Amino acid sequence: MSEKQLGFDTLKVRAGYQSSDHNYAVAVPIYQTASYDLGSVERAEKLFGLEEAGFLYTRIGNPTVDVLEQRLTALDKGTGAVAVASGMAAIAYTLLNLAEGGGRILTTPQLYGGTFDAIKRLFPKFGVQVDFVENSDDPDSFRQAIGPDTKAVLIESISNPNATILDVEAIAKVAHDNGIPLVIDNTFGTPYLFDSFAHGADIIIYSATKAIGGHGTTLGGVIVENGQFNWDNGKFPHFQEPQFLLRDQNTGRERSILEVFPAAPFTTRIRLSYLAYFGASLSPFDAFLLIQGIVTLSERIDKQVSNALKIVQYLQGNDKVSWVNHPAAEGNPYKTLADKYFPKGAGSIFSFGFTGNDEQLKIFLNSVELFSYHANVGDARSLIINSPKTTHGELNAEEQILAGIKPETVRLSIGLENADDLIADLEQAFEKAFVETLV
C-alpha cells in the first residue's frame, strides 16, 4: 500500500516504519548506538561514496531518528526531512542554509521570542541580516520589503502569543514571484491543523518540543521540504557548488547537492553540512519519545482545540478580561483567514488581556492550581504565563509594541484536562486577585 493514499491518522501511527526491517518489533526500537559496522571494505566504499544508502554515524543519521523524519515527511506530504536537537537548531540551520555567506531574511515581528532575538541580535554577526515587514497583514508589504539580497520569507503559521494568522497563499506568491522560498514555522499549527505545503510553503520548521511531542518531556526540531523550489535560479550559488564529497565514484567529477539529491536538496544539505559539522543531533531516545507523541497527535489536538473554544467563551464573558486573542473569539480580525487555512480549528494557544494591575496579575498567576506556570506550549497539561515578562522578555519595550504584545498579556496553552475544571481554576484565581486586593 502506498503511503500517499493513506489518511493522516493512519500515517501518524505507521508511516516510516516496517517491523520486518527491525526484527519484527512492533514499537519503533531505540537504536542507542553512536556508530554502525561498515560490514566490509567493499560496503564501506559504497557507503562513503554515496552509492549505497546506510547509516554511518549517529550525528548524521540514526534508524530511530529516521522513522521520525519519515513520519513527518509523510504527514506533510513532503520529499524529505531532517531532525535536529531542538526547534532553535532547526531555525538556525534553516536560516544559515538559506543565507550562507551573507543574505537577508524577510520576516514579521510576530515570532517566537527566541527566534526574534536570534535573528535580530545573533544572526547578523554571521552575515545573515533580517528585515521586518511593516504590516504583516498586507501581502504587498512583503513585496515592498524584498530586495536583491533577500533569500527567504519566514513566517509562523499561528503566531505566539496572539494567534495572528497571515494570508499564507498571498505571501507565498510574493516570495515565489521574487524567486525566493517561503519558510513556515508550523510549530503552533502542527501538520494536523495546517497543511503548509498545500498553501505554498517550500520549507517547514517544527519545534517538536511542543505539540508534536505533546507531553512536555523532550526537545527536538524538524525541517521538512517538498522538493518543489528551484534552488538553481542563481540566488543560491551554494546549492550549485561542486563538492568533492559528492563526486561521481567512476569519473571523479565533483557534483552539486542539486545533482545528487534533486528530491530533497535542502534537508540533505543541512544533514551533510550543518548537522555533520555543527552537530546538534537529536538523540535516538528523544526521537522515540517524539514518535510516541505523534501517534496521538490528532486526538490530542482535537481535544485541546475543543477545550480551548470553551475557555475562549468563558473568558469572553468575564469582566476581568479586556480582550481575547483567538481567531474563534468574537470580532477577531483573523476569523476569515482561520476558516480558510485552519478548517479543524486555529489551535489551543492564545492570549487574553488581564484588567487588573501588576499586583493583581501576580496574585492571579500565583493562585492558579491546575494550570502550570511555565514557558512551554503544546503540552498535555494546561499552561499559563505572563508573556511580556517571560517568553518575550528578550524583547525591549519598543519591540514588544511592534510584536503586538501588550503589558497585560496572559498566554494560555490549553491541555487535555476537563475544560470545566480549567474554567473553575481560572475563576477562583480571578476571584482571589480581585477580592484580596480590595481588602
Ligand SMILES: *Cc1c(COP(=O)(O)O)cnc(C)c1O
Ligand atoms: C518553542 C518554539 C521554538 C523553539 O523550539 P525549541 O524546541 O524550544 O528550541 C521555535 N518556534 C516556535 C514557534 C516555538 O514555539
